[in-house]
Amino acid sequence: MGRKRTKPGKIRLAEVARLAGVSPITASRFFRTPEALSVAKRVRVESAAKELGYVPNLAARALASQRTEVIGVLIPSLTNNVFADVLRGIYDALDGSRYSIQLANTRYSILQEEKLLRLFLAQKPAGLIVTGIDQTAESRSIMESADCPIVQIMEIGSNPIDMMIGFSHYEAGRAAISHLLAQGFGRIGFLGARMDPRVQRRFEGYQATLKQAALLDPRLVVTTTLPSSVKIGGALLADLLSKAPDVDAVFCANDDVALGVLFECQRRRIAVPDQLAIVGFNDLEFMEATVPTLTSVRTNRYEMGRDAAVMLVESIEGRRPQEPIVDLGFKVMERQSSWPRGS
Amino acid sequence: MGRKRTKPGKIRLAEVARLAGVSPITASRFFRTPEALSVAKRVRVESAAKELGYVPNLAARALASQRTEVIGVLIPSLTNNVFADVLRGIYDALDGSRYSIQLANTRYSILQEEKLLRLFLAQKPAGLIVTGIDQTAESRSIMESADCPIVQIMEIGSNPIDMMIGFSHYEAGRAAISHLLAQGFGRIGFLGARMDPRVQRRFEGYQATLKQAALLDPRLVVTTTLPSSVKIGGALLADLLSKAPDVDAVFCANDDVALGVLFECQRRRIAVPDQLAIVGFNDLEFMEATVPTLTSVRTNRYEMGRDAAVMLVESIEGRRPQEPIVDLGFKVMERQSSWPRGS
DNA sequence: CCTTCGCGTGGTAGCGCTGTCAATATTGGC
DNA sequence: GCCAATATTGACAGCGCTACCACGCGAAGG
Numbered sequence: 139m140g141r142k143r144t145k146p147g148k149i150r151l152a153e154v155a156r157l158a159g160v161s162p163i164t165a166s167r168f169f170r171t172p173e174a175l176s177v178a179k180r181v182r183v184e185s186a187a188k189e190l191g192y193v194p195n196l197a198a199r200a201l202a203s204q205r206t207e208v209i210g211v212l213i214p215s216l217t218n219n220v221f222a223d224v225l226r227g228i229y230d231a232l233d234g235s236r237y238s239i240q241l242a243n244t245r246y247s248i249l250q251e252e253k254l255l256r257l258f259l260a261q262k263p264a265g266l267i268v269t270g271i272d273q274t275a276e277s278r279s280i281m282e283s284a285d286c287p288i289v290q291i292m293e294i295g296s297n298p299i300d301m302m303i304g305f306s307h308y309e310a311g312r313a314a315i316s317h318l319l320a321q322g323f324g325r326i327g328f329l330g331a332r333m334d335p336r337v338q339r340r341f342e343g344y345q346a347t348l349k350q351a352a353l354l355d356p357r358l359v360v361t362t363t364l365p366s367s368v369k370i371g372g373a374l375l376a377d378l379l380s381k382a383p384d385v386d387a388v389f390c391a392n393d394d395v396a397l398g399v400l401f402e403c404q405r406r407r408i409a410v411p412d413q414l415a416i417v418g419f420n421d422l423e424f425m426e427a428t429v430p431t432l433t434s435v436r437t438n439r440y441e442m443g444r445d446a447a448v449m450l451v452e453s454i455e456g457r458r459p460q461e462p463i464v465d466l467g468f469k470v471m472e473r474q475s476s477w478p479r480g481s
Numbered sequence: 482m483g484r485k486r487t488k489p490g491k492i493r494l495a496e497v498a499r500l501a502g503v504s505p506i507t508a509s510r511f512f513r514t515p516e517a518l519s520v521a522k523r524v525r526v527e528s529a530a531k532e533l534g535y536v537p538n539l540a541a542r543a544l545a546s547q548r549t550e551v552i553g554v555l556i557p558s559l560t561n562n563v564f565a566d567v568l569r570g571i572y573d574a575l576d577g578s579r580y581s582i583q584l585a586n587t588r589y590s591i592l593q594e595e596k597l598l599r600l601f602l603a604q605k606p607a608g609l610i611v612t613g614i615d616q617t618a619e620s621r622s623i624m625e626s627a628d629c630p631i632v633q634i635m636e637i638g639s640n641p642i643d644m645m646i647g648f649s650h651y652e653a654g655r656a657a658i659s660h661l662l663a664q665g666f667g668r669i670g671f672l673g674a675r676m677d678p679r680v681q682r683r684f685e686g687y688q689a690t691l692k693q694a695a696l697l698d699p700r701l702v703v704t705t706t707l708p709s710s711v712k713i714g715g716a717l718l719a720d721l722l723s724k725a726p727d728v729d730a731v732f733c734a735n736d737d738v739a740l741g742v743l744f745e746c747q748r749r750r751i752a753v754p755d756q757l758a759i760v761g762f763n764d765l766e767f768m769e770a771t772v773p774t775l776t777s778v779r780t781n782r783y784e785m786g787r788d789a790a791v792m793l794v795e796s797i798e799g800r801r802p803q804e805p806i807v808d809l810g811f812k813v814m815e816r817q818s819s820w821p822r823g824s
Numbered sequence: 825c826c827t828t829c830g831c832g833t834g835g836t837a838g839c840g841c842t843g844t845c846a847a848t849a850t851t852g853g854c
Numbered sequence: 855g856c857c858a859a860t861a862t863t864g865a866c867a868g869c870g871c872t873a874c875c876a877c878g879c880g881a882a883g884g
Binding site for chain 2: 195197198200201219223226233238243261368369371372394397401404405424426427
């Protein structure tokens with residue numbers, strides 16, 4: 139019958155309470171709502187906990203309170219630099235807080251995302267950060283009925299599940315093309331890898347802007363579903379040049395691709411920007427170190443992660459932000475690779 | 482007195498057991514040691530669980546069993562591509578397994594690492610993956626008394642805490658320099674950023690090899706504690722050229738730095754490799770896409786993460802690997818940037 | 825002086841699961 | 855056909871913490 143599992147060396151909350159001369163529940167409150175204790179007891183419990191080296195048992199806490207202090211984070215890729223920055227923002231914001239992070243990788247699959255969502259929500263996280271706005275209908279309904287705050291990151295749209303922080307990839311795509319048009323380029327190609335929903339929307343911005351200028355030409359578009367990489371950038375450019383040798387500028391949906399394009403130009407002795415202008419996307423660190431420096435659309439990835447985490451925590455703790463949708467914007471960083479023709 | 486907290490909609494193990502017509506403990510065993518059940522009951526419990534959509538409560542399981550199925554991972558940086566690959570290996574290996582990952586970032590601080598170690602171990606993880614072999618004495622003793630398997634990754638050394646997987650950065654540094662010597666270069670510089678312990682050991686390999694060849698010259702060494710980046714690569718080269726204009730090759734402790742060096746060469750119209758050879762480290766994806774292609778030391782990062790996770794799981798489940806130290810080696814990828822002089 | 829209020833504190837009873845060990849079915853050996 | 859050995863199953867009592875409620879007390883109000 140039963141067992142004697144209690145290890146003698148184990149320091150439990152009860153021991154702390156005993157040493158402090160209070161009831162266990164009072165000691166418990168010290169760790170959750172210290173302001174509810176009288177100053178005297180607060181000090182007593184604090185020193186007792188310190189003396190015993192007490193560390194709360196999170197499993198017991200989770201079981202008793204029916205919730206955890208875990209924030210689930212779903213991102214599509216661990217390799218993509220873009221998400222590394224977002225993650226850094228999230229980790230920095232949550233560093234030193236009571237919350238811990240549970241990270242999972244959807245591999246750009248909304249079905250995988252749905253599966254992970256079920257897995258996460260079953261453990262009652264304190265909050266959730268998910269990437270993008272293209273969840274399955276099923277995922278949406280799971281999240282809508284979840285009883286924790288949720289922040290969608292990377293993009294903004296019109297109907298958030300709960301909260302949202304990001305920017306419009308469509309408008310960013312438009313801005314990139316408007317910049318090239320303003321610089322005097324007219325045969326503007328599009329090179330896209332992966333073609334995930336966000337790349338698609340940049341592409342839509344590209345299309346809309348060129349259509350408006352009556353300069354849209356499907357022969358100028360080369361895409362692949364392969365992941366973006368420097369190498370693929372070279373291949374995409376090679377493909378584009380064979381289809382449309384008169385192209386005078388390319389908008390690359392990723393900076394990796396833009397870097398690959400730059401090297402392909404070097405390989406083929408195509409002058410940048412005189413023969414071909416290049417615009418990338420995300421403004422990764424290397425874009426201002428290349429020769430020539432590469433124009434790119436800067437996105438605030440670190441801030442996105444950081445602010446998403448802050449919004450989430452505020453919301454968890456009952457201080458819901460006024461505005462559920464935060465537009466972090468973007469900025470076209472104009473560099474040498476898109477200098478006006480013949481300047 | 483007490484409370485009625487039991488939500489009616491909640492599906493617990495007891496419900497599954499009732500529907501399956503078995504005792505709760507038998508249902509419990511189905512999820513842990515299904516082979517211990519008779520086939521008939523196994524089927525009954527399985528279909529009952531499916532019908533009810535039962536999801537185990539991990540907090541309760543952790544509390545009752547006094548252990549978790551969480552694998553803690555401590556890495557120094559979220560930004561560095563190198564760790565992204567390692568992480569991908571870990572996540573891939575653990576995908577679909579019962580284990581979940583708890584990731585934390587030490588920011589290259591062994592004190593921060595010690596703090597995180599305490600935090601992690603207090604929650605009784607199933608296993609731990611830590612980066613490198615340079616823990617504090619305190620950290621080491623904490624880990625040695627932990628009752629879970631631990632894998633140190635990225636490097637190998639002589640006295641593992643438990644298990645180890647990586648390669649010798651010292652030997653890798655030696656190999657890079659031996660390659661340059663073999664190609665006929667003699668004034669070989671070293672450019673290092675961050676100067677974390679692993680970079681230090683590559684540097685030691687550099688020094689030892691050049692000393693042996695009587696070609697070591699402290700003026701050829703330029704380092705910074707700033708994080709590695711493409712931009713810093715250019716700055717380091719500029720610094721090196723001002724101190725030692727006769728340098729004919731550089732070994733960059735990171736590929737980012739190597740890329741920055743390449744661009745700085747383009748900026749200064751220094752021919753690579755005719756005037757300056759370049760060798761990088763890690764063999765990131767872009768190294769074979771540059772113009773000229775860049776020589777680098779390939780390290781098996783994905784495999785390192787993957788195999789570390791596999792070793793850990795095997796060990797957790799009682800199948801300790803024969804050999805606690807796994808050397809994954811490295812390979813000098815010889816490319817255009819280190820072609821022999823005048824070839 | 826008594827009532828009302830709210831603060832600070834404590835008692836009790838679980839949260840949902842599993843370790844231990846005993847009890848029962850099943851098998852094989854002679 | 856009987857007994858020991860093995861395979862299955864179940865009862866019980868927690869794991870360490872917190873939700874709920876109750877209670878005592880001093881201050882404010884009448």
